[in-house]
Amino acid sequence: MMDTAWSLESWLTAERVAGWMPWLKLAFWLLLALFILLALGYGLRGEPRKTISKSYRILCSLLILWFAGILAYQATWQLAGFARPEFVKFQRHYNRRPNHPAARIVRGSILDVQGVPLAVSDPARPGQRVYPEGPAFCHLLGYDHPVYGLAGIEAAEQGTLSGITRDAGPEWESFRRHLTNRDELRGTNITLTVSAALQREVHALMQGRKGAVVALDPNRGDILVLHSAPGYDPNQMSPGQFERQEPEARMLNRALQGLYPAGSTFKVLVAAAALERGLNPSLDCPGTGYQAGTGSQPIRDHEYYEYQRRGQTWPGYGTLDLRGALAKSSNVYFARLGVMIGGETLRTLAVRSGLTQSWILHEGSSGNLASAPGRIPSLSNRDLARTAQISIGQGELLVTPIYLALLAGSIGHDGVLVPPRLSPVSPSRVPLTVMSPDTARRLAGMMRHTVTSGTGRAADLAGLSVAGKTGTAQNPHGADHGWFIGFAPASRPRLAFAVIVEQGGYGAQSALPVATGLLRKAQALGWFNEPARKPEGN
Amino acid sequence: MARSRASSGPASGHDFLLVVAFLVLLGGWSMIMASRFAQAPLLRASDLVPLGALGAALLCVRWVLAAAGYRGDRIMVPLTLLLAGLGLLIQFRLGHLDFTDATRSSTYAYPLGLLMWVVTWMAFRQGRYDKLARLAIPALLLAAAVLGAILLLGQRFRGAVYLAGQVNPAELVKLLLAVFLAGMMAEFGKPLRQTVAGIPAPPLGPALGLSALWAIPMILLILQRDLGMIILLNVVLLVMVFMATGKWGYLALGALAAVAASYAGFQLFAHARERFLAWQDPFLDPTGGGWQILQSLSAMFSGGMWGSGLGSGNPTAVPIAASDFVYAAIAEELGFVGCALLIAVYSILFHRGYRIADQIRSPFGQTLAAALTTLLAVQTLMNIGGVTKAIPLTGIPLPLISHGGSSLVTTLMMLGLLTALSEPEPARRPRAPRAKPASPARRRVRATLFTCA
Incomplete structure (x- = not known):
């Protein structure tokens, strides 16, 4: 027995459509890949197998090498951007997207001398910093805000809190985790002398x-x-x-x-x-x-x-x-x-x-x-x-x-x-x-x-x-x-x-x-x- | 050559490529629509226009192929349509294309571009491109005239110079100079081949004459401070000389000249210096000189491996996302995978271009095809390299995808010419005169060049 009659409006909801995105992406890539394979296949099959002359071969190879080089370099930013502390810092300050990868780092907490939390991040909402003491510590701790950036201890300890330090060098471990499970990224806690x-x-x-x-x-x-x-x-x-x-x-x-x-x-x-x-x-x-x-x-x-x-x-x-x-x-x-x-x-x-x-x-x-x-x-x-x-x-x-x-x-x-x-x-x-x-x-x-x-x-x-x-x-x-x-x-x-x-x-x-x-x-x-x-x- | 497949007729298996190209574009359009719907569940009839336009363009081209009995390269046509279609979708997604607004010039860019593509292609097919050989010097003069007119009348906008109505005729200069270079290389390729101990030692006449002619547009471009164009055209010149002569010495000489020229550019032009420094260390001034490139890289970083899906990212956070930085928008929304696939498509396009050049018997056709392909390839490399910080930013648009009607129309004309070059002359016509005595006009040019020295 149906409680409500099926209607297009009730079925075609924004959430449902948003859920299609991964499949649409997959379809797009597969079709594009199919096009590339077909184009390559026709290209090889269609013409008599007369070898392309030497200078053109050199040019084509140079071109493909160059493109591959650019793609490899692009990957050091697009996929392994975490290994660049300055870049992650820039992200925290100036990437206005609500859900970029740097925002997914669960920031370390700031604690007082007895371990009372002064600034904490919820793993469920890593982009949002919570200050349990409210305004009492505002100037000392500063803030970590998606719009207003960083100040105070939050700025001075940005590297440690976000798990990336200037001298850590390329962190291939974090890169691997980034590729497999992005939520695993966690910063280090900091204890202060304040009471x-x-x-x-x-x-x-x-x-x-x-x-x-x-x-x-x-x-x-x-x-x-x-x-x-x-x-x-x-x-x-x-x-x-x-x-x-x-x-x-x-x-x-x-x-x-x-x-x-x-x-x-x-x-x-x-x-x-x-x-x-x-x-x-x-x-x-x-x-x-x-x-x-x-x-x-x-x-x-x-x-x-x-x-x-x-x-x-x-x-x-x-x-x-x-x-x-x-x-x-x-x-x-x-x-x-x-x-x-x-x-x-x-x-x-x-x-x-x-x-x-x-x-x-x-x-x-x-x-x-x-x-x-x-x-x-x-x-x-x-x-x-x-x-x-x-x-x-x-x-x-x-x-x-x-x-x-x-x-x-x-x-x-x-x-x-x-x-x-x-x-x-x-x-x-x-x-x-x-x-x-x-x-x-x-x-x-x-x-x-x-x-x-x-x-x-x-x-x-x-x-x-x-x-x-x-x-x-x-x-x-x-x-x-x-x-x-x-x-x-x-x-x-x-x-x-x-x-x-x-x-x-x-x-x-x-x-x-x-x-x-x-x-x-x-x-x-x-x-x-x-x-x-x-x-x-x- | 594709002659062996002529029996299968114009509507052969490559039609399947056109269908797949359309399906890819349909996938892209669906992503944009799904993103829009997820943000505001509202369907508009005007959203169907880009898809309809793409479908209509494909059908029209299919009809032209059949009606004209086209027998050239079959992969160029679907490739061109796919890349132009992707460009259209991305411009539509970035809000720069609104087919319902008849007052915006961008509404006409794609129809005009496709029309010019087909017109150029039809006009020069079956060996008719050889007529262009005689126009090498006039093409140079026309290019110089265009550049001179821009210098006198143009207005500066974002480093480039435009004529009224955001038309950038400098784009046309690329095409004209490609014709000029092809003509010159076909004519003087042989004398340039002479070397002494591996060092190129061409006779002074052609060398000085060519240099003097090439200097005319270069000086005009230096006066306009259009550094990106200067680099682009000189790289093409270098590749063309290398192709015509097969001498590595020219590449070495070119590298030396490039070092000297970059040093001079660094000293002379403040904006070249700024761009170089922003490339060297964007974090020195992250909110100033480094802002554009860092925002571009941030977009890529946000896209990651798989991207957010077309329409679901925030590519407009990147400055001038629709034109120079369109590749960053693609990287954000289609991910690294999408970028790799796009680069593969471009690579196939350029490989086809060089293959077409290789298969042509006439020296002029060969150099012209190579020049056009090199021009587009270097342009793509310079754009993508700049946006990914592999090389300094040069302000060169991404062929077929960047926003900009002049660039789109010119690129499509170049590809039309390339498609025309791929089509051999019908067998009944006499072969293209290879050792034909030079025409009076050509002889005059040659005489002038030799007496210059």
Whole structure:
């Protein structure tokens, strides 16, 4: 019994017709082959067997050799294109076909330090990358998208993730698999030093804010958190993200590429320079401020402006020593100190600590992930006004968040800066000696003092000795940027950090709470319970 | 010669080839239709037009064969129809052919091409091609005039120069220069054969005279910066000299000249340099100079061994997929297998061409057939080689398949001439005068050439 009457419309469906394609192809090839055989057969049979003269034979042979050569060469692209890593990379970027062979590679996963998946590919849908953590890791991981191409770690590790490395040479095994079973192609997994739990916490804390957070292990240089806000969801990319005039700059990795005025955080470097030269002066810090050089704007403490707003007069801090001045973040003191030290010396130390360096966080199989170099103007000792401005972290001084985190870490790590890394298996690089161990220890004590009784009091957590320095950086784009950098535990740090909140006002009010949230989470995860491992290679 | 089979009449077993050719084309058309239907289940009456046109063309040609009592090469005709039909199908698939739009010039390219094919074939069959021998010098002058006119009036588009309405008369120059070369080689093949210690040492008269005449179109082409054409014509010249003389020394000399000329071209022409660099390492600038060739190779890579089926791929992701890069579109949709079969069809075509040349007694007919075949073969090699990155891109179209009415019509005229050359003169007519004294015009040319030196 038939339920429905047979009709051409219901039988002739798109799916059914699409299923005919292999048979139509086969029929086409067989007919074409038949034509060729017939043409050859008639050609041989039809004419008397008079041999074609020599020069024509040579020409015909040359022609056929040439055609065969071209076909063989064509096969190295058409059939064995997998053996060319550059070509596969081009495919991933620019082959707009939805189902080309390179898209069938099941890409390797990216994992955090504990094996939590950060980027995975489903063998059933290998062309589509899934990011389980959503926007939290968007800048670090980047994306692998059929339309928008590659970015971040996905781009730097393209070779490894897609199972093809530059030096692997022709992979005849993969070629064979490609011919027999195309689904077998699988890339290699990659493990990073980052902690998904910490980054997730930071992402929640940075919700609705603009800025960046970097946290690292100063003993080994392992990056634990690398966050930039605002971000985007790599699972749902849209063309609007890529507009040049996008006001939020969501695609920018602020942690590595954001260049900010350092503000008061730079005072730790000025303090280090002073301690290295044996300077620890007590200086008078009058309320009217300090004028370095004639005709320049006087440098005042920010309290001056607060009192002025309330219609009062700021009496000034009076006489301060280095420890007190760092705790109170006195602009007047550090401007005077910087002038005493001299601009050239300051700049030398800044360069030695890697401020102007592009830090390579990761050397991947297909590229590097690096930070932008910071900027500090050339300073002469006679240029007092400029030196004073730089000493309080203003003027033409620009730094990246990753640099300040590394600087803070080096203070906690006896003056030795361990270059950052994102892969736990990448070889450790030569550490930099930024300052003497004695200077570093005294400076660490001062930063601890800043947290116990200075501008960073809110970061004095129970059960964890935090050392830090706040910063408030004036910038031409509006309200001040808030900074907080530091490390914990103060005596033997396991974690160093730098937090910036763009236009958040005072660092103690904007950036500091994010840092304490990060530290509490790390504490809860037991990060500080493990005994600090012996630092390597120094 | 096919004389022994004359008893079986014009409608002999080769008709079967025509039927198979039609079935191949029917298979291709069905693939396109199935792909379209799978994307949008909608059948239109206009989709039947290409198939009808192919069927009509085959029937017409079959009728012409019978009516004219054709006794030449039987494989050339189905081969030509098959390749032109494949070209038509691929252009139809790429959306460049719409028979329902009477305002588009491409609608007329195929009918006009087939008409010119039959006309050329009928006009020069049974030995009548010998009349062309006298036209060698006029053909050269006409070619020079065409090139000069293009230089004065033409407009540049994608590296080539066109006259109004996207007609590219430079295509005709190929045919004209093939006639010229054939005439010259038939005339001066013997003196060019002299060698001293293996090095070609032709008498100065013919050598300088030929060089001077050949220089006219070459200079005009250099002025137009049509490098692809210059390479194509010079390779043909080299092969023709080799064929006429049988001396390897000419090939060696030609190789040396090619090295020198490529160096000069590299220094003189910025776009030659760009193309060479894009060929050498397309990944240096993958989104700039290397873009075209890498997209072409990506299409092939996507096609793999078996291809996506005609109509089911995305060949339009390749720039200028319909003309210069049509082979990449074929590779994507018909796979490596399809490419190998297509190359086999081309190889048979060229083999037939050389065989026709070999069987002709008249020296002019022989060189003309060889010149036409070489021209088409080198053109095919240059196109396919360029698209597969075996050699740098030269912007030469693929005969019979690339988009372009001028190229299609000229190629079909060449094949028409080749088909005509394959047909021997009827036995009752006196044989083609082999040692006939040179005509007054020829004598004049020869005198001029010798006094040049």
